Amino acid sequence: MTIQCPTPHHDDEVVLLGHGAGGRLTAELLDRLILPALDGGPGPMEDAALLPGYRELVISTDSFVVSPLFFPGGDIGSLAVHGTVNDLAMRGAWPLALSVSLIVEEGLPLAELRAVLSSLGKAAQDAGVPVVTGDTKVVGRGAADRLFINTTGIGQRHGSLHPSAALARPGDAVLLSGPVGLHGTTVLSTREGLGFEGDIASDTRPLHRLVGTLAPLGADVHVLRDPTRGGLAAALNEIARDSSVAVEIEESAVPVPGAVASACDLLGLDPLVVANEGCLVAFVSADAAEGALRAMRSVAEGAGAVRIGEVLPDGPAGRVTLRTLVGARRIVEMPLGEQLPRIC
Amino acid sequence: MTIQCPTPHHDDEVVLLGHGAGGRLTAELLDRLILPALDGGPGPMEDAALLPGYRELVISTDSFVVSPLFFPGGDIGSLAVHGTVNDLAMRGAWPLALSVSLIVEEGLPLAELRAVLSSLGKAAQDAGVPVVTGDTKVVGRGAADRLFINTTGIGQRHGSLHPSAALARPGDAVLLSGPVGLHGTTVLSTREGLGFEGDIASDTRPLHRLVGTLAPLGADVHVLRDPTRGGLAAALNEIARDSSVAVEIEESAVPVPGAVASACDLLGLDPLVVANEGCLVAFVSADAAEGALRAMRSVAEGAGAVRIGEVLPDGPAGRVTLRTLVGARRIVEMPLGEQLPRIC
Structure with missing residues (x-):
């Protein structure tokens, strides 16, 4: 199946659920729309990027929209910590700091918000990474589904590890x-x-x-x-x-x-x-x-x-x-x- | 007017629109629920936080949920760049890098997404700050209102500037x-x-x-x-x-x-x-x-x-x-x- 690329000839095209699922549609949206708009150069897509001027530091961001908020083994709070810590780790980096940004739907019970944030705080503590800054936005009922969380992490690379998606070699x-x-x-x-x-x-x-x-x-x-x-x-x-x-x-x-x-x-x-x-x-x-x-x-x-x-x-x-x-x-x-x- | 604090006695309390508007309700949500859960210590709330171990680097995060997406003078894309660049600047820092994370509602016209991202890319270029990493999530119709954008920025402080909300002095x-x-x-x-x-x-x-x-x-x-x-x-x-x-x-x-x-x-x-x-x-x-x-x-x-x-x-x-x-x-x-x- 070929996915049509977004061009002026296809202005009736809309975003599909599959555009966010991490597969071919996501890659095409990135390659044909997002990266050109952001002037992103060619090169491997990594889980975390090097910080300009600080080659030992990497940065990674992820927005979490999991539904339901709570599930066996975790919740959106612990997931938001682990997801970003792991993206940093995949560049051979140790997490130094996290930011946490919440988008909350009006009407979410405060008890649920508290439960998620407690879990997030505990996950960050267990991982040994401080939450250093944050942001909270509230939108009206129906304008978001309960709670979305963005975490962005800064990590410091192990001196000896420089893994990259581009470095696999025959025989590995x-x-x-x-x-x-x-x-x-x-x-x-x-x-x-x-x-x-x-x-x-x-x-x-x-x-x-x-x-x-x-x-x-x-x-x-x-x-x-x-x-x-x-x-x-x-x-x-x-x-x-x-x-x-x-x-x-x-x-x-x-x-x-x-x-x-x-x-x-x-x-x-x-x-x-x-x-x-x-x-x-x-x-x-x-x-x-x-x-x-x-x-x-x-x-x-x-x-x-x-x-x-x-x-x-x-x-x-x-x-x-x-x-x-x-x-x-x-x-x-x-x-x-x-x-x-x-x-x- | 006194706002009741969220305690086990008020488990029927829910998040209100005002909790996200930047005023007293936001401050109370932060002080009584978010910061305790995240083990945040006391101290002034700043627009950007210092990165542990790198005193010259600051980090700031913001999620943008503005409605409508386009308005005279700007749009959610340019706003997402300026908001985070400015939060870094308020700590006396020059922006080094931005991350961009999108939450997109299924059905958003690709032409609108492209227009927002072009504006975001141009604003970043005009500000002289590279977008180094990103993330895209798509949620079903009705689970978000069109498009939310998180930007997180890393900035490097001017050596001579160390402004803080806690440093105002009589006579200033x-x-x-x-x-x-x-x-x-x-x-x-x-x-x-x-x-x-x-x-x-x-x-x-x-x-x-x-x-x-x-x-x-x-x-x-x-x-x-x-x-x-x-x-x-x-x-x-x-x-x-x-x-x-x-x-x-x-x-x-x-x-x-x-x-x-x-x-x-x-x-x-x-x-x-x-x-x-x-x-x-x-x-x-x-x-x-x-x-x-x-x-x-x-x-x-x-x-x-x-x-x-x-x-x-x-x-x-x-x-x-x-x-x-x-x-x-x-x-x-x-x-x-x-x-x-x-x-x-």
Whole structure:
């Protein structure tokens, strides 16, 4: 399917839900409308940007619109901390400070706002990052859905780590720190009352300490990426594109919890496109793979770390493939993007 | 009027529009719910916070929910740049980088999104600040009102300027860089179709260059504040509170454009509580006042700079008074906050 680009010939085009889902539609909106307007140059899209003049500092921003506000394993407050801390961590950075900006719908019970902010405060404290500034806007009933939170974070890079989505190399091992699909299926099941929410919980958690365990590996750590919107499929496709390499993973090696598999079966979803908020993908030199796995497994959030694949020595640039349980090979496409709105 | 604080005894309380209007309700929400949850310590509320470990860097965040998206003199895109650049400038900082995060309602015409982003990009270019990172979320129809934008900025302080809302001193001259009331009355008139919008335009513009003209005055510049939500009345009350001083201004000295006065008459608004987006209040040593006015008048955005009052030598801490045109004295209260929702 080809998405028409927004041009003066298509002025009747409107924003679609899929434009925000982290897949191909999001990428096209970015490439064809947002980046040109903001004079953004070409280059890999990273989770966090370097601050001009301060090469050791990175900045990342995220607005959280998850619905419902509370779900097993977390809520919009803890998610808003973890999401931004993790985007900083994926650039090899330790979080120094967070800003928090609220957009609140008139009529939201103060008790709910207090519960969200307490959770946010606790998550920030647990992650060791101070909330240094904020903003609160209130809009009338019906002008927002309860509560949206933006967090923006500043992080300081580990001296030895300079991961980038553009640095995957042929022969790299592809590592995954934990099971996939928990966050997206939990939120969806809670929102739609599907009944799986008793068996699963979001994996939302901070990953900067997990990244810290990889610091001793230095330049052998080529890419770090947390597979949030668009899931593992989107993350691997972005890396394959930005590094101009072919990536292959083994279906049997990707940990998918049973309840996630059941929920995905029911919903017709591929677990590879479901959002995660507490695991990361690392591309490391093949020689360093065992050491990286040992390091990751030394902390709780990396206890389930496994090797799931590799960068092919000479595959077509940008292609991601999956070796299935029966030994066949299928292409893992960049998700178009409409499957799971308001998951984060 | 006393506002009940949110406690377990008032769990039926909800967020009101006035909680976001920048007045007393906003301050109470901050003091009693938000800051305790985030473990915020006591101290003056500033427009931008210092970054831990980097005393020359400041960070500020703002979410923009203005309705309508386009108004005479600007739009949500330019406003989102100017608002954050100005919050950095009020801490004596030059903007280094901006993040931009969008929350878009499904169905927003791409042409409108493009127009807003082009304006945002142009405003950033004009201000000389790069947009280094961003985020886009899309929510379903009715879950947001068209478009909200968060910008977060990092700024580098002028070595000589360390203004703070807590540094006003008895005897200080109170300076105002330009006329008040234009932004709020323009947005309100456009939204409600009041008919003034042909005669007035928002004053939205960046103020960091204006602040730059004050850098040579160094420590004689005690306080800088842009009177946005809650207008001049809120800004002066915050400064009087945080510095524990009494402030008095002359009604005859405060420049109120004729069309603003007419609109405020019609609406029953006090021009002192109407939001501005292109002027600032400076508290400077009395000896430095003339030099500061000359410096401000050297750039277009400060051409109308005037002295509007002083910090009284021994007035009651926290009180702001106005000497009226007929020589009487009235208290300028902190606005409660409900007057002008969604003005920025």
